[in-house]
Amino acid sequence: MKVAFFNTKPYEQNSFEAQLKNSNHKFTFFEAKLDKETAKLAEGHDAVCSFVNDHLTPLVLKRLKNCGINNIVLRCAGFNQVDLQSVKELGIKICRVPAYSPEAVAEHAMALILALSRKTHKAYNRVRENNFSLAGLTGFNLHGKTVGVIGTGAIGKAFAKIALGFGCEVIAFDLYPNEKLKKIGVKFLDLQEVLDKSDIVSLHCPLTAQTHHLINKDSLATMKDGVTLINTSRGGLINTKDAISGLKHKKIGFLGIDVYEQEENLFFENLSEEILMDEQITRLMTFPNVLITGHQAFLTHEALAEITRVTLFNLDQLEAGVSLENEIKV
Incomplete structure (x- = not known):
């Protein structure tokens, strides 16, 4: 052809x-x-x-x-x-x-969590400027944390296994619970329970009419204060405006995203010599507890x-x- x-x-x-x-x-x-x-x-x-x-x-x-x-x-x-x-x-x-390669995306999701939890991205920039101070770099252990996995298809399944390897309690939601994951310790709960109980929430579900803006002001309101939110799936799963509000009010402690709902004219392009006209992603980049990558989880x-x-x-x-x-x- x-x-x-x-x-x-x-x-x-x-x-x-x-x-x-x-x-x-x-x-x-x-x-x-x-x-x-x-x-x-x-x-x-x-x-x-x-x-x-x-x-x-x-x-x-x-x-x-x-x-x-x-x-x-x-x-x-x-x-x-x-x-x-x-x-x-x-x-x-x-x-x-x-x-x-489900593992590629799952590993990138965990990389975002690790970088945010130990502030590696900030430490990297400091050391390059000969600043070896540890002030402000205190992180948190993943071991013992409750990790919520939304969607346990191939990528969500791979991510759940990685989280278990770190000693996390893994809970999950999927319309079709994975029996193999149950056998290795993943607990399947309804969506609201997963959101309510998780210290870290990682999104691995497809974008549909039902999942569009799954994370919004209402779902965020019931989640733990300081929750870590990770999205390597589809940008439209998160209402960006509500996420910004959640960051401002410290409901979201850390946000790691490889996708963005208005990414179409941004990601995959070199815009280093241009002024970004997208006010929401510009605002997100002002938060020290936000880590954004440009849809590279698959790469x-x-x-x-x-x-x-x-x-x-x-x-x-x-x-x-x-x-x-x-x-x-x-």
């Missing part, structure tokens, strides 16, 4: 080119995001490869269809950016990468290799016309 690859980053292109040597597919790499203006670049191709921040709206999908595109492969797990009704109406086949060599492998596998199946293992059912 001839594939139009949108929103290309150097690390992705390197990963794909390494595996394309053993593939019959031909890729055209475009730096541009996929939108209503750039969709025309797909003309002359058999398929489109897009990322999580390429919004496949009804108009974009219609323009892709007009370019002869009947196949889309997402190089990500999430698909809330896709208008599935339009996909169905247009007869487009669409696949995703359901799991590439390991192992994860990139698996994303590439599964994407090429999806293209193989689409080309062969066989039943699609990773198709998004609509």
Whole structure:
């Protein structure tokens, strides 16, 4: 297949080119995001490869269809950016990468917790300025803390195991409790109980209509004062305005996020020479107890290799016309 690859980053292109040597597919790499203006670049191709921040709206999908595109492969797990009704109406086949490296994201979530709990990021900056004072760097032990895991799919499961390894009491909420996790000591409770009892809450659930702004002023009100909140899943799970209020009033003791609900025009770009117009993320960055990374939780060599492998596998199946293992059912 001839594939139009949108929103290309150097690390992705390197990963794909390494595996394309053993593939019959031909890729055209475009730096541009996929939108209503750039969709025309797909003309002359058999398929489109897009990322999580390429919004496949009804108009974009219609323009892709007009370019002869009947196949889309997402190089990500999430698909809330896709208008599935339009996909169905247009007869487009669409696949995703359901799991590439759960451990990569889970380990990053724990890295955020460790950095915040021991203020490593602040200590790093101090030492570089020859300041070896320990004042203000007192942290807290993870051992014995109650960690709440919201969502125990592949990533949440991996994170729960890591937290258990630190000697934490792990409680969790999921619509479908994981029996294997129960056997190793994870207690499944209802959502409100998990939020109420946790010293640390880590979000690992998908973004849906039901989970949008799961963390808001009402849910925060019942949580422990000084709670540590971690989000490596989807930015829309947290109401940013309410989180800022929670930080100001010390309801949230520490906030670590790798995703942000308005990240579309910020993350994955170098904006170091520009003035950020997003007032909410600018405000978040003023808090000393907030640590933000730019959607890099997935970014390991192992994860990139698996994303590439599964994407090429999806293209193989689409080309062969066989039943699609990773198709998004609509």
